[in-house]
Amino acid sequence: MNKELRELLGKINAKKAEVKNLVNENKVEEAKAAKEELVNLQAKFDVLYDLEEEEEEEFNNKIETGEVIEVTNKSNDIVKQFADAARQGFRIQNSMSSGSEADGGYVVPQDIQTKINKYKEAKKSLKDLVDVEKVTVPKGQRTFKKRAQQTGFTKVGEGGKIGAKNTPQFERLSFEIEKYAGYFPVTNELLKDSDQSIVNTLVEWIGDESRVTSNKLILEEINAKFTPVVLAGLDDIKKALNVTLGQAFKPTSKIVTNDDGLQYLDTLKDDKGNYLLQPTPQDPMQLRLCAGATTIPVEIYPNTDMPTVENKIPFVIGDFKEAVKFFDRELTTIKQSDVAVIGELNAFEEDLTLFRAIEREDVVVKDNKALVNGYITVTP
Structure with a gap:
């Protein structure tokens, strides 16, 4: 983990503690604002961490396949072409541009990721x-x-008859x-x-x-x-x-x-x-x-x-x-x-x-x- 990521991690931990303290102090609005800052810090950390992993993986793959050497040779060719153009006062017949693959576009790297990213x-x-x-x-x-509306018991005098009541229904x-x-x-x-x-x-x-x-x-x-x-x-x-x-x-x-x-x-x-x-x-x-x-x-x-x-x-x-x-x-x-x-x-x-x-x-x-x-x- 590089220095920038370590510093971000420290800020994230400090911000988490700040949010918890604000909530405990019942400072709800300030806690919500601090949490937004925490989310942004975490998002920045995730992006930088992914980039670091991808760069390391890409470099290792190039070493294994020998692609690093090939890229170095291409870079030397580009330097040589630039020097030759400079000697001619940059007056050359076939201009080079990244817009055309044959004129130089092939040597311009493209940032294409196969990692499956997700929209929030x-x-x-x-x-x-x-x-x-x-x-x-x-x-x-x-x-x-x-459910049934119950009406309660009926008053009965001494020796009087007790009336029937409704029973539960299912x-x-x-x-x-x-x-x-x-x-x-x-x-x-x-x-x-x-x-x-x-x-x-x-x-x-x-x-x-x-x-x-x-x-x-x-x-x-x-x-x-x-x-x-x-x-x-x-x-x-x-x-x-x-x-x-x-x-x-x-x-x-x-x-x-x-x-x-x-x-x-x-x-x-x-x-x-x-x-x-x-x-x-x-x-x-x-x-x-x-x-x-x-x-x-x-x-x-x-x-x-x-x-x-x-x-x-x-x-x-x-x-x-x-x-x-x-x-x-x-x-x-x-x-x-x-x-x-x-x-x-x-x-x-x-x-x-x-x-x-x-x-x-x-x-x-x-x-x-x-x-x-x-x-x-x-x-x-």
Whole structure:
């Protein structure tokens, strides 16, 4: 590790300690600013560290193949050509330029990396919010006691007859596992010739496909079973919590919205000009909406996972673990084959490796009283 990297590492450790101290002192805004500096320092360290590794690996490869000697000879030729041109007062018939490969472009190195870099993305799974149960059979039922308004005992005089009361009633929640799958063809040349881990990259891609699938299934079930409700603003959000959800679910409820919803909530102020969206003291990265007697956690999902449709920002409010149940029969399984045939695609004949991913699951509404499927309409 070179001197610059060691100095950066020292700054990173010092900045981490600073962030922790600011949080302990309840200086939330200063802690968030310090954390941004920490993220930038870490990003700079990662870039420089990768460059150092690549330079070392490239130099070692050139030594092993003898390419270093060849480059040195080319460099001597370039120096000789430059000297000859200088002797002629730089008046030469065939001008050299890096724009033309034949005129010099071949000797200008190109910065081409085969390392697979990644764009920064926000990814979250709605599966983390709901009630997930692993099952070993393709279909089944769960028994629940029905809700009923009880009226209490009736007053009975001495010697009077005692009347009958209603007994508990029950209902069942059914599930039926469905299969979701896809396949991914990769040429065997790519698998053999690439110096990068194509398989690991593909497996990571498949894992993200699984996350997108579960998000889609959960949102589809919510939109199908919970009637969308217009929320005109903050007062409607509070009514959804206080009245619609009530004391059974309000203490365990949260607001789930997207980036557009975050922007909306982040502009709400009280009559003194104080913002209503605030960080949780114990965890500055966790947000909560504080409005009068109402304090509720807020979960933000990217617009790509939870989109705004026709200027309707989703504001799903409630206890997700009580509202939605995710039955997981089989986690994502991946198989590969170089002899399989899928339709007109013949892996053996075309020298391919086919990767097949399968998962089996079902999403059902567990309690239709535990969630308010709301939205706020905004002007574009």
